[in-house]
Amino acid sequence: MKRLTFLLLTVTVTLPLRAAIPEPTGAWEFDPPDRTKATIGAPLQLVGTMQETAGIHPEDGAIQIGEGSYFVCTHGIAPNGGGTKMNRWTLLIDFSYPPSSRSDPPSGYNDLFQTNPTNVDDSDWTINSAGAIGIGAVGYSSTRSYTTQGDTWYRHVLVVENGVRHDLYMDGVEIFKGNQQGIDGRFSLAATILLFCAGNNQDRDDAPINVSTVAFWDTPLSAADIAALGKAGDKFFTPKRASAPAPADGATDVPRDATLSWKAVEYPCRHDMYFGTTAADVDSATRANAKGVLLSRGQADTTFDPPGSLAYGRTYYWRIDEVKQSPDG
Structure with missing residues (x-):
């Protein structure tokens, strides 16, 4: 069977530090x-x-x-x-x-x-x-x-x-x-x-x-x-990273026209999408050195439609960097 695999390397966010309850493990x-x-x-x-x-x-x-x-x-x-x-x-x-x-x-x-x-x-x-x-x-x-x-x-x-x-x-x-x-x-x-x-x-x-x-x-x-x-139902932490990636990490048999999505953090932020077929490149790329895998920089939406049709039998890697907006946007 031909398979298409997605592996999510990391979903990160750049935010200022603040004193708070420790984030859960x-x-x-x-x-x-x-x-x-x-x-x-x-x-x-x-x-x-x-x-x-x-x-x-x-x-x-x-x-x-x-x-x-x-x-x-x-x-x-x-x-x-x-x-x-x-x-x-x-x-x-x-x-x-x-x-x-x-x-x-x-x-x-x-x-x-x-x-x-x-x-x-x-x-x-x-x-x-x-x-x-x-x-x-x-x-x-x-x-x-x-x-x-x-x-x-x-x-x-x-x-x-x-x-x-x-x-x-x-x-x-x-x-x-x-x-x-x-x-x-x-x-x-x-x-x-x-x-x-x-x-x-x-x-x-x-x-x-x-x-x-x-x-x-x-x-x-x-x-x-x-x-x-606090009490039951009180919000007790603000996630420091995006969550709920779709397709999920490690998903197989993904449609060739799949659109990627994720849940953003609660801070106002923009999203950098790194996407490619080489894990090391997707993991290490930055805005300064995009390595050909920074396909969307500073986007507002929490979805991304990869260009073209994805290839059968290939593993794709993706990463979201959530970058906090400055007060003036």
């Missing part, structure tokens, strides 16, 4: 059309099924995932914290759940994640039938008189620094300081984590849950950072 916002795509990082891998559901506000993408289904999340964080696994991290989840989830058989539990990619043991973080968040080894939010309710959106932020702390924040407020776990222990992460996955090889403790956003950081965020994250 990975972020997923469940927007259409591909709800598993990453805003930052690698796409989620869906095991089972999910369905579209209403988000926090009309423009907010969200999904519902239920019993027997989960995501394999490649968080993209290297081992840290003095061990062989990831020991320092922060996880944000914007979620709600139907009231019926707290009575969902067999126990009304809603597992939030499983750190063991083989899923042969108990899940590691859950919402129990009383609406409390936690796990036995660390503690539950109910010990601080905090429980969640159905049909309510929450911003959950879990801060893990194994050997030091294990803290839960909800909607920017510290709920409790849990019992910290050891370096490379239960709450250390391998290269992947299972999100919304019932433990013990699917023991059915994964009642339906609605999810709007998931994000990972490769560091334990501070209380001030988490307060600045």
